[in-house]
């Protein structure tokens with residue numbers, strides 16, 4: 102497995118840095134060059150939770166959104182935005198656990214990019230799954 106760290110976007114809530122965005126989760130987005138998917142490792146702290154000890158689903162959706170956006174970006178340098186995302190929460194993601202998110206570009210059709218993503222715990226159990234449609238912007 103050959104992993105390279107992607108540059109991130111300094112202002113991003115997920116992959117930015119706290120100098121540009123004080124609320125950023127500051128996660129590194131890695132790209133697996135062999136299997137062509139993103140990989141984001143994380144250990145949630147208490148500020149990520151909704152119910153005590155359980156990570157907020159909106160935070161998990163944001164991580165999956167980035168995992169998929171960067172999977173597109175790694176293969177196509179143009180700008181795509183999330184148009185539709187479907188998220189399935191299968192197991193709770195726990196405070197202080199060790200997790201990994203992976204994002205995949207499944208296919209492209211005209212301006213649309215179809216993607217998928219998942220979050221797994223350190224035993225390989227799938228906790229969250231997502232599917233999304235991104236659309237190539239006319240201009241940003």
Ligand SMILES: CCCCCCCCCCCC(=O)SCCNC(=O)CCNC(=O)[C@H](O)C(C)(C)COP(=O)(O)OP(=O)(O)OC[C@H]1O[C@@H](n2cnc3c(N)ncnc32)[C@H](O)[C@@H]1OP(=O)(O)O
Pocket residue numbers: 110113166167170171174181182183184185211212213234236237238239
């Ligand atoms: C620096 C590096 C950082 C790179 C990494 C960045 C990391 C950050 C990741 C964050 C990603 C986000 O959260 S982005 C932020 C959240 N998303 C947004 O704000 C997007 C808001 N929505 C929009 O701006 C717009 O609705 C668009 C652009 C999605 C579509 O508008 P449009 O450009 O007028 O296009 P339109 O003609 O309507 O549609 C074009 C084609 O897409 C299809 N399409 C449109 N919407 C949908 C939809 N919801 N689901 C399915 N398909 C759709 C249409 O059927 C059509 O297909 P056909 O007729 O061509 O077949």
